[in-house]
Amino acid sequence: xxxxxxxxxxxxxxxxxxxxxxxxxxxxxxxxxxxxxxxxxxxxxxxxxxxxxxxxxxxxxxxxxxxxxxxxxxxxxxxxxxxxxxxxxxxxxxxxxxxxxxxxxxxxxxxxxxxxxxxxxxxxxxxxxxxxxxxxxxxxxxxxxxxxxxxxxxxxxxxxxxxxxxxxxxxxxxxxxxxxxxxxxxxxxxxxxxxxxxxxxxxxxxxxxxxxxxxxxxxxxxxxxxxxxxxxxxxxxxxxxxxxxxxxxxxxxxxxxxxxxxxxxxxxxxxxxxxxxxxxxxxxxxxxxxxxxxxxxxxxxxxxxxxxxxxxxxxxxxxxxxxxxxxxxxxxxxxxxxxxxxxxxxxxxxxxxxxxxxxxxxxxxxxxxxxxxxxxxxxxxxxxxxxxxxxxxxxxxxxxxxxxxxxxxxxxxxxxxxxxxxxxxxxxxxxxxxxxxxxxxxxxxxxxxxxxxxxxxxxxxxxxxxxxxxxxxxxxxx
Amino acid sequence: xxxxxxxxxxxxxxxxxxxxxxxxxxxxxxxxxxxxxxxxxxxxxxxxxxxxxxxxxxxxxxxxxxxxxxxxxxxxxxxxxxxxxxxxxxxxxxxxxxxxxxxxxxxxxxxxxxxxxxxxxxxxxxxxxxxxxxxxxxxxxxxxxxxxxxxxxxxxxxxxxxxxxxxxxxxxxxxxxxxxxxxxxxxxxxxxxxxxxxxxxxxxxxxxxxxxxxxxxxxxxxxxxxxxxxxxxxxxxxxxxxxxxxxxxxxxxxxxxxxxxxxxxxxxxxxxxxxxxxxxxxxxxxxxxxxxxxxxxxxxxxxxxxxxxxxxxxxxxxxxxxxxxxxxxxxxxxxxxxxxxxxxxxxxxxxxxxxxxxxxxxxxxxxxxxxxxxxxxxxxxxxxxxxxxxxxxxxxxxxxxxxxxxxxxxxxxxxxxxxxxxxxxxxxxxxxxxxxxxxxxxxxxxxxxxxxxxxxxxxxxxxxxxxxxxxxxxxxxx
Numbered sequence: 022x023x024x025x026x027x028x029x030x031x032x033x034x035x036x037x038x039x040x041x042x043x044x045x046x047x048x049x050x051x052x053x054x055x056x057x058x059x060x061x062x063x064x065x066x067x068x069x070x071x072x073x074x075x076x077x078x079x080x081x082x083x084x085x086x087x088x089x090x091x092x093x094x095x096x097x098x099x100x101x102x103x104x105x106x107x108x109x110x111x112x113x114x115x116x117x118x119x120x121x122x123x124x125x126x127x128x129x130x131x132x133x134x135x136x137x138x139x140x141x142x143x144x145x146x147x148x149x150x151x152x153x154x155x156x157x158x159x160x161x162x163x164x165x166x167x168x169x170x171x172x173x174x175x176x177x178x179x180x181x182x183x184x185x186x187x188x189x190x191x192x193x194x195x196x197x198x199x200x201x202x203x204x205x206x207x208x209x210x211x212x213x214x215x216x217x218x219x220x221x222x223x224x225x226x227x228x229x230x231x232x233x234x235x236x237x238x239x240x241x242x243x244x245x246x247x248x249x250x251x252x253x254x255x256x257x258x259x260x261x262x263x264x265x266x267x268x269x270x271x272x273x274x275x276x277x278x279x280x281x282x283x284x285x286x287x288x289x290x291x292x293x294x295x296x297x298x299x300x301x302x303x304x305x306x307x308x309x310x311x312x313x314x315x316x317x318x319x320x321x322x323x324x325x326x327x328x329x330x331x332x333x334x335x336x337x338x339x340x341x342x343x344x345x346x347x348x349x350x351x352x353x354x355x356x357x358x359x360x361x362x363x364x365x366x367x368x369x370x371x372x373x374x375x376x377x378x379x380x381x382x383x384x385x386x387x388x389x390x391x392x393x394x395x396x397x398x399x400x401x402x403x404x405x406x407x408x409x410x411x412x413x414x415x416x417x418x419x420x421x422x423x424x425x426x427x428x429x430x431x432x433x434x435x436x437x438x439x440x441x442x443x444x445x446x447x448x449x450x451x452x453x454x455x456x457x458x459x460x461x462x463x464x465x466x467x468x469x470x471x472x473x474x475x476x477x478x479x480x481x482x483x484x485x486x487x488x489x490x491x492x493x494x495x496x497x498x499x
Numbered sequence: 500x501x502x503x504x505x506x507x508x509x510x511x512x513x514x515x516x517x518x519x520x521x522x523x524x525x526x527x528x529x530x531x532x533x534x535x536x537x538x539x540x541x542x543x544x545x546x547x548x549x550x551x552x553x554x555x556x557x558x559x560x561x562x563x564x565x566x567x568x569x570x571x572x573x574x575x576x577x578x579x580x581x582x583x584x585x586x587x588x589x590x591x592x593x594x595x596x597x598x599x600x601x602x603x604x605x606x607x608x609x610x611x612x613x614x615x616x617x618x619x620x621x622x623x624x625x626x627x628x629x630x631x632x633x634x635x636x637x638x639x640x641x642x643x644x645x646x647x648x649x650x651x652x653x654x655x656x657x658x659x660x661x662x663x664x665x666x667x668x669x670x671x672x673x674x675x676x677x678x679x680x681x682x683x684x685x686x687x688x689x690x691x692x693x694x695x696x697x698x699x700x701x702x703x704x705x706x707x708x709x710x711x712x713x714x715x716x717x718x719x720x721x722x723x724x725x726x727x728x729x730x731x732x733x734x735x736x737x738x739x740x741x742x743x744x745x746x747x748x749x750x751x752x753x754x755x756x757x758x759x760x761x762x763x764x765x766x767x768x769x770x771x772x773x774x775x776x777x778x779x780x781x782x783x784x785x786x787x788x789x790x791x792x793x794x795x796x797x798x799x800x801x802x803x804x805x806x807x808x809x810x811x812x813x814x815x816x817x818x819x820x821x822x823x824x825x826x827x828x829x830x831x832x833x834x835x836x837x838x839x840x841x842x843x844x845x846x847x848x849x850x851x852x853x854x855x856x857x858x859x860x861x862x863x864x865x866x867x868x869x870x871x872x873x874x875x876x877x878x879x880x881x882x883x884x885x886x887x888x889x890x891x892x893x894x895x896x897x898x899x900x901x902x903x904x905x906x907x908x909x910x911x912x913x914x915x916x917x918x919x920x921x922x923x924x925x926x927x928x929x930x931x932x933x934x935x936x937x938x939x940x941x942x943x944x945x946x947x948x949x950x951x952x953x954x955x956x957x958x959x960x961x962x963x964x965x966x967x968x969x970x971x972x973x974x975x976x977x
Contacts, residue, residue, distance in 0.1 A: 119698075119722075172826050220597075260506055347851065367598050370598065
């Protein structure tokens with residue numbers, strides 16, 4: 022046994038460890054007498070005081086005990102005692118990170134989604150039975166998987182996929198060559214890359230209030246602040262923008278013009294034009310989150326802000342998550358080439374690009390011609406679900422709440438008339454097996470609102486949950 | 500035409516826009532006379548001075564021109580003139596982000612990898628012909644793709660995949676239940692999540708010098724500093740740790756004990772034990788990056804730090820990228836449950852989890868029993884490649900450089916004897932179609948080093964590139 026005199030572990034501690042190991046290994050059995058302190062000090066080439074200190078510590082730990090006669094005996098060797106190591110103070114590290122934890126309610130939602138038989142009345146994704154898994158499986162089986170490259174992909178993503186996205190955007194009036202397109206792992210990653218790649222701490226995000234963004238921390242965690250603007254019947258009230266830029270320094274606008282999350286509103290064509298013009302004049306960049314665009318039910322929404330953008334002000338975000346499958350994790354950002362280059366560089370530093378398998382699958386899907394038929398199928402299904410939910414609301418909620426009929430997307434923004442604590446409502450509903458998305462997640466002031474979604478729940482579940490929810494609310498009011 | 504008096508766009512500007520639109524639409528053709536300023540002022544309900552200002556601006560732009568007689572004519576309507584909008588000042592945004600851009604050399608490498616016929620003498624990934632694409636394709640074809648859920652997955656990742664990872668780790672002496680495992684999109688994302696989730700700005704990362712981490716900005720971009728420790732023949736010199744903690748505040752250790760990137764070194768079992776013990780005593784957490792562990796050629800490396808960790812100090816990172824396919828983007832972090840919960844929460848906020856398709860594929864692969872045969876095949880292939888590269892180095896570089904024989908992994912850490920500017924060498928090699936990874940990427944002081952990789956280049960390419968590289972170096976010395 023040689024002690025390491027260069028180690029940061031003090032010699033006393035090393036002596037302790039030596040003794041502990043001898044006991045653990047059974048060299049010095051329980052009840053046996055330890056070598057004397059002097060013998061050990063000589064053997065280990067340390068001062069006797071070092072050994073004394075080690076003995077004292079081990080005595081305190083209940084491992085050894087001194088005799089009246091001066092000797093020391095092993096009195097314990099349970100593994101329990103041996104194993105009581107102090108772990109790193111992870112608690113402090115868990116507290117420390119710069120990224121804020123999810124809101125407790127969001128964490129509960131993320132967990133509760135995996136409770137069997139829970140009715141997810143607020144989930145903003147397609148029901149699994151609307152995801153064309155069989156068709157996709159068939160498509161993948163017949164596709165030339167041998168062409169699949171499982172290496173890292175180009176910084177901006179698989180070129181063939183970007184070409185497909187470019188064609189897809191052209192149909193929507195957006196001219197974007199593959200070099201102006203970055204493939205990302207969903208729209209949320211797009212926002213994360215923008216937050217760390219384009220904005221300084223202290224920048225301002227102007228956004229609709231309520232908004233999806235209030236429920237995630239992607240910008241706040243990077244030290245940015247929000248400036249929420251109200252919406253009227255036409256959408257984001259752009260005339261409130263006028264004084265912002267001077268006051269607030271570096272600013273960017275975030276908007277969901279089509280089937281807004283969580284209100285379901287569609288911005289009018291006139292308002293879109295005003296926003297694009299105002300931002301062009303003020304040289305304010307816009308992030309247009311357009312992941313719901315294809316999910317119209319009654320009529321297509323007006324053209325995107327990006328399609329009106331002559332100056333390159335608009336960074337456009339699209340995704341397959343809402344219309345096809347969230348599990349693929351495939352989305353895109355479209356913008357000025359210098360901006361896309363920068364974001365691609367950061368994406369490489371964050372995850373070396375998105376899954377090659379997912380990119381391949383997305384490209385196969387988009388080039389297959391399946392998309393049009395799928396979209397029209399989804400629209401029909403959403404119409405049925407929306408109408409059923411509206412019917413149920415008329416029956417069970419006409420005295421309890423107000424709402425508008427959404428013309429597309431997933432959401433009904435329900436305003437409850439009675440004053441109920443949103444946390445209590447959330448908890449009571451959860452206890453009854455119904456998972457809600459309260460409005461406070463999207464605007465702290467929206468204490469009366471619930472964001473319902475007709476995309477995930479089945480008709481049967483709606484028919485069960487809406488009357489049950491009425492009961493819960495009525496009970497909470499009493 | 501009604502002007503919007505609430506818009507942040509000044510009236511003068513709106514008048515300008517109105518006139519421009521009339522011209523663009525062909526209402527007022529080139530050569531035609533504009534309405535008088537007074538008429539326009541009345542029509543638009545603005546002061547005449549506002550119209551005058553708009554006329555002046557449009558005159559300056561070359562769109563209209565005054566006549567001697569007092570009238571004003573349209574003199575130009577080219578789209579070129581119309582379209583000259585000022586775009587947002589993206590340049591300032593591109594500069595601003597908190598995330599540092601990649602080193603220019605890294606960006607060049609990321610781009611150059613897609614130049615056809617370039618010989619990638621430093622690429623740290625398996626050659627595409629070593630990726631078992633056919634076998635994987637067959638596996639996927641025969642797998643129950645109908646079981647594939649294309650929805651979002653659980654916060655920690657697909658449970659069945661986590662169970663497979665748990666079994667896989669058990670074989671390596673690491674006891675980790677699925678709740679202690681987080682699926683990530685590769686090891687780089689693991690580091691990114693740790694940097695934003697567990698560490699404050701100003702924290703210190705103690706690491707081997709040179710190290711992979713110096714070539715990415717994942718920690719520095721979050722405001723952390725590096726404290727590089729030298730390596731001796733046994734690995735990271737842990738006895739240099741002693742004074743760090745007191746001085747440096749919150750600290751974490753990052754190490755690649757097996758087949759270290761970029762030196763190829765293997766930390767000895769004794770040193771591993773010392774590090775684990777020292778960190779346990781100092782309550783310093785360790786990030787163990789173990790993505791090369793399975794890639795041994797001559798003999799397996801000693802057990803991982805994690806397998807010796809009794810206190811939960813070690814956060815362990817593994818991945819399929821190096822041994823199977825980087826394109827799958829599947830890796831894992833293993834650690835204390837509270838830490839894993841925190842990281843899972845952040846991952847949800849960053850990208851809502853990894854590709855369900857990739858997770859499904861990884862689980863199919865890991866449960867298929869293919870892995871053992873694949874590993875042994877890869878080892879054989881790496882041995883052949885390594886030995887060939889070592890032979891070529893003996894022939895062409897014995898007077899120019901020094902190196903050690905790596906016992907596994909991908910890398911040979913070549914130390915050139917002559918003093919050559921690394922940038923010049925990089926550029927000249929690139930001009931000759933050879934892509935190098937100079938040592939300065941991993942340690943600013945390693946100006947004499949090159950990190951060669953025998954994993955990516957073919958035998959034929961090695962045989963071409965090594966003699967060519969000799970010539971380039973000899974020319975640069977002269």
